[in-house]
Amino acid sequence: MPASAAVTVDLRTESVDAVLGRVERSLGVQLDRSTEVRKRRSIGARTDRGTWVRIERRARERIDGQGWNGVECAAVLQGVAMPEWFAGLAWSDPDDGSMWRADETQLVTAEPMKPTDRAELPDAWWATLTESLDALAAQTTTRVATPDTVTISREVVAEVIQKAFPEAGIDISLDEWATAHADLSWANLTTPECYLLDWEDWGMAPRGLDSAKLWVSSLDVPEVAERVRHERRGDLGSRTGKLMSLFYCSKLVPYVDEGAAVRMEALRLLEELESPR
Template identity: 35%
Template structure:
């Protein structure tokens, strides 16, 4: 699966964190202590509000002109796609892709956990949606913003990588369960962001945040995911369909959008984004002609 349901506590400016702090106080203390240790190592002072990631896996705070993000996993799970995502994105993506640039990285282990601290440029622009990926009200964005988003995704698509953000195996296992149709063989792949939603995009000038899940994915997946997160706002959803008709109105683009819809239906089945459920089901049925099963995990 991609990182659609596992956002990573990215930069915030004038908005609340996407996820809550860990439920266990010991985990909160451990993460805060490790974040403070990284700040001392980088010789910065973290004073901004806390931004927790999914299941308390990450903790980010502003530190002057920097953003200090801490990622923690059990020692035996160190490494992998999400662990390496920010570093590999910074090295591989063209400079024309508007994103925070990485400044320093620090790795260490302590008490059974592996930690990675990343010091990146702080983006002093608010994300387009506060508190989460689902768009709650229509956004008015200039034509230039949409052109910049198209250009950013096109530039990202030129990158050659072996990182896999979405896997055929997930499609094979889950299409019948969440869409009620047989699995589709993905033949058109591209390189993309992997978690394109409104909490990862700023208003003009466009900056695309949180690249930890980037990699190979079906054509149409990124913009299909953004469209799915916009289904509660008809005008913005219609604007996306118009701006990206050259992708979404192709067979490959429709397939990529179906993958995004299936993954979000899985998230809904696990209790996430319940407000999206009827919209996802309606859009999937429009594309497939098949009623969508009741979402389950």
Template identity: 35%
Template sequence: MYSEPEPEIAGRMRGMHIFAAVALDATPIGSREAWGWRGRTLGRPVATSSGDGWLRVVSAPAHRAGGRLWTGPQEAERSMPSAVPRPRLRGRRTWTEGEYGYLAELYDKATHPTVTSHEPVLQAAPDLDDAWWDGLSTALDAIAAVPSDRVAVRQAYLDRAMPKYLGIAVDTAAPAWSTAHGDLHWANLTRPRLAILDWEGWGAAPAGYDAALLYAYSLLVPETAARIRERLGYLLDSRSGRFAELVVITELLQSTTRGDNLELEGALRTRLGELAG
């Protein structure tokens, strides 16, 4: 849910979305477009013979197409229990054209809007009732219990990146691991009825990772950050949860070196100081 990319990428992706719609017997409706990071994905509402849906096209250089990120939604469809609310995957296609490989995924249409429409970072407190928070807690517990050999965060990355980006001496061995969604931010959550979107990167991560990521993306809105600690404190207020926060801070501070999440840097460093203290 990012801004539209540069014209060359936008034109190529729109053309591939039309191609995918024909291949999956879908017709784009309306003018809404949902762009992924730097134009890597494009999603649009579509009409099909079985009802309205959502068609998402993913692109990557041909030599990097495939692998964990491309199989994530398909494997989530097979593995995630009903306690995890999400649009169901109806069909998929893969193909290569020129220098790029593509994946098209046809989903049920989400019936409610995402909490934020573009960036993952929260800028204002959303109106979320107790049922929404209860559903999120239940979903995170259910995700954590799913057995899988998928990996969302690698120990080798922690060993390399945590000392570099945290700038402090830290034990990089995760106290515990569990299954995580892996990209739990506000543009991947719907309201007022909860659904969790974007299942590309799910897999094993330090326990508490999803709660820690959502908390980090909420640091600019203290009211919501406090609400997360109130409702998900059982995941965060432990040795594992504090370690997960350090992992998330590592990743997001690294992202600022690429020009992303710059508005979060000050809050992340403040929180790092609290954890390190």
């Protein structure tokens, strides 16, 4: 089957026993099925040697020239609170035009963040997050970030913003770039200790990409959004950071009511960005 015709699979509902068996044989581990965490295109589980294995399926057209070994490549990053990487493997499935990858990493016992956890985070947690994002941004890489498996670019950002606000007359020049996680959702952060999980999409991105995503996803809890804005004020206050904030707001604007916080923030950002520099 051609790669472009890859079948859409939801791993939350599909049987993947053969895939799990292959991973176990290749890595020399036994997966604890009772600890499985299933998402649409990934599965994670503990192993019998006290590690964690994450398995991802991706259509071939979603894999560009830099590869998709982001978790492995992230092992070189310094000063970032993240699981240590140990081993990995990848293979092609000729039947449905997809690629599979498995990575064995340090088992982090801190739990992925739940929505109710966000308002109760201590100062030490925020300090770790800020230090990690600052350390990450200071490093360089040849990788380009792929948020939502799409390579970030000026054209991608412009298309999203213009779809939500076709009359917007702003300059979408992305002047500042820095290394980013590129999938900094609350579900990819842990508590009580702060770790950043799921590194498959990291790379160079417009400044503030991570901070903007976390801020926009916090707008339903104003005090948390304000804390994100305070902690990441350097990123979010920059012009490129404002464009990233508008980018993530614009993804949601078509699906919210007129008075929704994300729409109001998007309009504020548009006004600021339309003002002379």
